Amino acid sequence: MKFIEKLRNSGLRPTKQRLQICEVLFNTERTFHFTINELEQKIKDKIDNKISLATIYNTVHAFEKKGYLKQIPVNSNQTYFDTNITDHHHFYNLKDGKLIDLENSDVGPINIKRKIDGKKIKSIEVLVKLED
Amino acid sequence: MKFIEKLRNSGLRPTKQRLQICEVLFNTERTFHFTINELEQKIKDKIDNKISLATIYNTVHAFEKKGYLKQIPVNSNQTYFDTNITDHHHFYNLKDGKLIDLENSDVGPINIKRKIDGKKIKSIEVLVKLED
DNA sequence: TTCCACTTTATAATGGTTCTAAATAGCTGT
DNA sequence: ACAGCTATTTAGAACCATTATAAAGTGGAA
Known part of the structure; x- marks a missing residue:
């Protein structure tokens, strides 16, 4: 539905995985901050199929490049992202x-x-x- | 000389390695930014003996804890430090x-x-x- | 000098992230 | 619907900055 257009418009194929990750990231009441590990867990909780960790990394980076996510500059062993752009x-x-x-x-x-x-x-x- | 006091005053033993690292970090015209790798290189260039990488990490963290160095919040695969505190x-x-x-x-x-x-x-x- | 806690060291381990290469799945034109 | 092409997914390996380990060395007080 809405995410299919969003992805297509930015030159990203609306694959099942990307759409599911969109649901987790953007179909929410409020924006939030996350690390890849936290996102992986959220995805596990919300969907029944498995999405490879590599795909999660790929997708987050693709979304960041398109401006749908932002990295937050913090010194930590993990990278923090923000759905509030x-x-x-x-x-x-x-x-x-x-x-x-x-x-x-x-x-x-x-x-x-x-x-x-x-x-x-x-x-x-x-x-x-x-x-x- | 001056660094021996500085270290002793903050409860750090003035070892040969720490004093040499002090020379590289603080005996300069201007403050500067560095990663551990860059510091390791600077140390190699300026002194003849070898200082273990583990010691460089230990020392930088000790100096940071004492407030002689600051971490700079940047998203990078390496941690940036600043001698300008x-x-x-x-x-x-x-x-x-x-x-x-x-x-x-x-x-x-x-x-x-x-x-x-x-x-x-x-x-x-x-x-x-x-x-x- | 002796002793002990602190420090250094080489090396192994850790862990987040990226790479690889093969399998899979969108998409376009027919 | 199908073929063919390219993008995407995937598991697992590789990478690499950083941290942990444990043994050897050192500073400093008594």
Whole structure:
């Protein structure tokens, strides 16, 4: 249905696996953060067939390249992704490794005054580390 | 000399290896960013004896814990460290993976309006990704 | 000097991620 | 519906940064 179009429009074949991963990632009330391991678990819980780990990696990277997912810059042994692709920032709870979205209104506009020749700004991301 | 005191004051024994790594990291005109691999190379270039890779990891982590180094939150397969431990931000050149310091005056103050119960802010870090 | 906890070291183990190559499945044109 | 082509999936191997291990070495206090 809706995801078939979405995938086709971006040049990705709407395979069974991709559509199922779309359901898990995008057919939700709210956006969320995840690691590949967490996504693998969510997929296991929600669908009955098996999707190979390699396919999950492939798909997540394909979706990220198409702009349907964003990587979150955090130092961790795993890569964190976000289904919220709007410009926004994050709290990072060092205790449990959990992320919390920060609305732009919680941070205020960020104005980068310095320019680098021949480069343009692709993104501005703020990470606020939290401790007890 | 100066590094012996520094180490002793923070409860780290001033071993030959740690002092040599201090020379490479802190006896410089300017601060710099590095990965463990880059540091390993720098050490090979500057000293004649060999320091085990495990010792380099141990030392970098010990120095980070004591606040002599900072990790930079970037998504990369390697961990980036910074010898500039003042509060500041970074440009990240996606093309070559190089980091550039941003002065606070280049970014302006960042005021996080939202609070999380029972947590306090440890750091606020801005990463500005650059593309061509 | 002696002793002991701290440190270094080589090497193995770990674990997230990427690669490989063969099997499978969309899709287009007939 | 079918053939043929290319994209995709898959299991498993490979990769590689990082961490763990356990034995040897070292700093420093008494």
